Amino acid sequence: xKSKTLSENLIYQRKLKGYTQEDLSDKTTVGVRTIQRIExxxxxxxxxxxxxxxxxxxxxxxxxxxLDNPNEEVIQRKWMLLLHGTPFxxxxxxxxxxxxxxxxxxxxxxxNKIYDAHGRAVVNFHGTINLLxxxxxxxxxxxxxxNFFLSGAIFLYGIIVSLMNISSAxxxxxxxxxxxxxxxxxxxx
Numbered sequence: 001x002k003s004k005t006l007s008e009n010l011i012y013q014r015k016l017k018g019y020t021q022e023d024l025s026d027k028t029t030v031g032v033r034t035i036q037r038i039e040x041x042x043x044x045x046x047x048x049x050x051x052x053x054x055x056x057x058x059x060x061x062x063x064x065x066x067l068d069n070p071n072e073e074v075i076q077r078k079w080m081l082l083l084h085g086t087p088f089x090x091x092x093x094x095x096x097x098x099x100x101x102x103x104x105x106x107x108x109x110x111x112n113k114i115y116d117a118h119g120r121a122v123v124n125f126h127g128t129i130n131l132l133x134x135x136x137x138x139x140x141x142x143x144x145x146x147n148f149f150l151s152g153a154i155f156l157y158g159i160i161v162s163l164m165n166i167s168s169a170x171x172x173x174x175x176x177x178x179x180x181x182x183x184x185x186x187x188x189x
Contacts, residue, residue, distance in 0.1 A: 009065075050065060090126065098123060123183065
């Protein structure tokens with residue numbers, strides 16, 4: 001069962017009472033613009049604002065707030081670690097840096113949009129790294145001395161960016177894989 005967001009709960013409770021955004025603003029000290037931004041999901045209000053809205057709607061704060069399940073957060077961190085960390089298996093098994101995250105992404109993409117976005121980014125980045133390494137190895141026949149430097153630079157770049165993204169994904173749930181070719185594009189709605 002999908003839990004509703006704060007914005008969805010606020011809209012539901014406001015409409016259930018038959019209030020317009022202006023009516024709710026009049027019943028609280030919360031401005032109409034703030035209510036609009038909360039309902040659009042543009043902002044995460046302070047707890048004090050949520051309390052004021054709950055009083056104005058004559059509901060409990062729990063009717064508006066969405067409490068995250070702490071167990072779900074732990075599970076999500078583990079999947080983030082798997083998605084961003086398994087490419088290091090590619091140091092031992094050729095192409096595992098793409099194949100393992102690809103299999104994880106395929107199995108988890110529909111479960112959560114965060115897994116979908118992170119999985120695409122990981123697969124795109126490591127697919128790009130593999131393509132660049134193959135090109136650099138093919139260039140060995142043209143520029144033998146330069147090839148060693150180029151392959152090493154690509155390899156080192158891949159490791160550094162991967163380590164930075166593991167940390168970023170676990171701590172902030174963000175990623176940044178620059179210079180990736182978008183092999184897997186986001187689904188169009």
